[in-house]
Amino acid sequence: MNSNKRQRGAPSNVTRLAKRAILPNDSWNNPQIVFYQAGIGTSFGPSGKFIGGGTGRGFSENVREAYSFLAVNYNGVGNAGDNIFLIGFSRGAYTARNLGGLLSQFGLLKKEHIDWFHDIFSDWQNAGKTDYQPQFWAKWTEWEKRQGRGGYVMKTPSGSAKLIDQYIEEYRRALLSISFTRDVRISAIGVFDTVGALGIPVNPVLQKVFRLPAFLHKYMWVDTRINDNIRNAFQALALDEFRAPFHPSIWERPDGCNTNLKQVWFPGAHSSIGGAYSDRDISNITLAWMMDQLSGDEFKQSGQDWNPMDWLEFDPDYLGEQIKFNLDYQRERGGERAWAEGAIHDSLTLPHMFTGRMIRRPGRTRPTKLATDFVDTSRLLRNTNERIHCSVRVRIGLGRGFEKDPDGGLLAVAVRFKFQKLMHKLSKRSGAAPPYDPLRNGPLSGWKFCDGHEYLEGEDLSAADVVSQSDQGLYWEFIGHDPLVGKKKILPEDALGTYEIYLLKQHHDRLLGQTGNGGDATRRLSRTRGILQRSASL
Structure with a gap:
């Protein structure tokens, strides 16, 4: 459907x-x-x-x-x-x-x-x-x-x-x-x-x-x-x-x-x-x-x-076939990208702006009462078995933020993208986080990424080779303030499956065959290799 x-x-x-x-x-x-x-x-x-x-x-x-x-x-x-x-x-x-x-x-x-x-x-x-x-x-x-x-x-x-x-x-x-x-x-x-x-x-x-x-x-x-x-x-x-x-x-x-x-x-x-x-x-x-x-x-x-x-x-x-199709599309629009580095867009454009903005809260969602459609603020959803995909920390590490949607309406795209550019300039001047950072005032606000031994924070998280971490004990821990969330609530990172690893390897092999991309291609491939190393034992 x-x-x-x-x-x-x-x-x-x-x-x-x-x-x-x-x-x-x-x-x-x-x-x-x-x-x-x-x-x-x-x-x-x-x-x-x-x-x-x-x-x-x-x-x-x-x-x-x-x-x-x-x-x-x-x-x-x-x-x-x-x-x-x-x-x-x-x-x-x-x-x-x-x-x-x-x-x-x-x-x-x-x-x-x-x-x-x-x-x-x-x-x-x-x-x-x-x-x-x-x-x-x-x-x-x-x-x-x-x-x-x-x-x-x-x-x-x-x-x-x-x-x-x-x-x-x-x-x-x-x-x-x-x-x-x-x-x-x-x-x-x-x-x-x-x-x-x-x-x-x-x-x-x-x-x-x-x-x-x-x-x-x-x-x-x-x-x-x-x-x-x-x-x-x-x-x-x-x-x-x-x-x-x-x-x-x-x-x-x-x-x-x-x-x-x-x-x-x-x-x-x-x-x-x-x-x-x-x-x-x-x-x-x-x-x-x-x-x-x-x-x-x-x-x-x-x-x-x-x-x-x-x-x-x-x-x-x-x-x-889908990897080849998408890399061809990216090549026509500025160059191929590594796994999980593809364009994402802020969908809160005209006319959706008028219906309101709401941040999603993994692990912290309040239920909606069936008979009334009102949110029950007295408790959290239970037994949801939520996890975070490793592509989230890859994007945080790479800092690849939102981009304008080339297929969106011209007016909506123009207004929203100009506003995003202004906010990005202001954030640069104030020393704020990279363009894509759901950890700061976003859906992952209050969560920290853990590998079982240490926490990669701020610039370290962006600069570190996050994709080459051990595949043991990876999880996100809640350290923020929410009266309904217990201390040290955990959201595990989901392990890659067979088709996911196949997709990643195919993506890696096709990027490896591209030439003329210089250091940028080397950087992207190193990220992909890190994911492959992490996934090799799965």
Whole structure:
């Protein structure tokens, strides 16, 4: 499920996975069937993009369409059935997660009962509305009475999340009792920077002054939580996205849930992570990372129980093609760059400036209450299993900051870039940090990088060969001030997987073959070699 707004630009990672990277058949000739749909906010024309992206129009249609495809094509029963993988970017990620919630809560309708799905979906979506009566059960009851078998009565509960959960469970059991649905397991949900914005965004200042929710509401009930019905859940998150309406929807694993959850922070804005910018360096890294997750690479490398037929199989040569394509693009615009050194852009441009600015806080996110859309400031999300990707410290070490987006609107680019240049000049005069420094008043403010022995700080962090550190004990430690964060909270650095190392080696080999770049090429290659040395034992 894709939500790449730049239809005529670079394809999103979801598009690249669905249309090219996933092999049509695995090594055992099992078909890997792909169902692809455009995400919310991708309608042609400016009004379609604004209305769809701003209000979530199309969300219900996308969920219903994907669910119906699964119901018609699914083969098998329960754990013995097909493997289901749900992938999405941005609001498409939100759609994928809601589809996962629907499958977990109501199961997958049998093909012969799919005609009832519209009513059942409406009942699920309106759970919690006290003035709503379940449509499916009303119609089913009437049908049963005509057959002389009595009926089934069900009422929706109040807006309490606990009561809604009870209602959902009762509904599921009732569907099972009449053999309408079947329990299915979801092999994995893999998402790029989930955005839960399915309403009109409210400026953060107005939220505080007038006690308004983050969005003027839309649907009463959507569910992006994880549970034991979802075996694996993976999310790539953008560290440098500052648009308030693009606040990330981070998973929280409930106590007692056995889902394998991993959420990793990468450098760049929302579209750097999910793909949409012309320079694909960062999105290539997140693409390779997701390929590692969805192929079960971590289980395979750690010696855990790993069956290749439980995972997706990809075409590794596709990564090589993408590296060549992107280095050619960079060469036309000033010269090739080392791994993780590709362009990232500040997405807070016109007209997004008017919706407010918000800094993301890894490891420190407050939850949003499901029934109200208000942020619960009394606690942090728990059991999020967040990690920091090594490309973050590489960029900090290199000091490569934000650049103007060559594909952005001329007015927005001009205004924002002039402002950035002015601030950069002022920061130089005051002796401030390098252009890219999320440690100073940014998303990593209050965190320090540790290698198990020492902390590289300030100029040392920028000048040090950060990519040649030992692969043992690398982590980020919180030393800042946050009343909800305990002392010495740790975010580990995520280890590179097989596809990631392949991407890095291919990038290194292609750069090594370039000539005429002088000392700058030597410097970039030394950084890449450091990463290779660190990754050699993985």
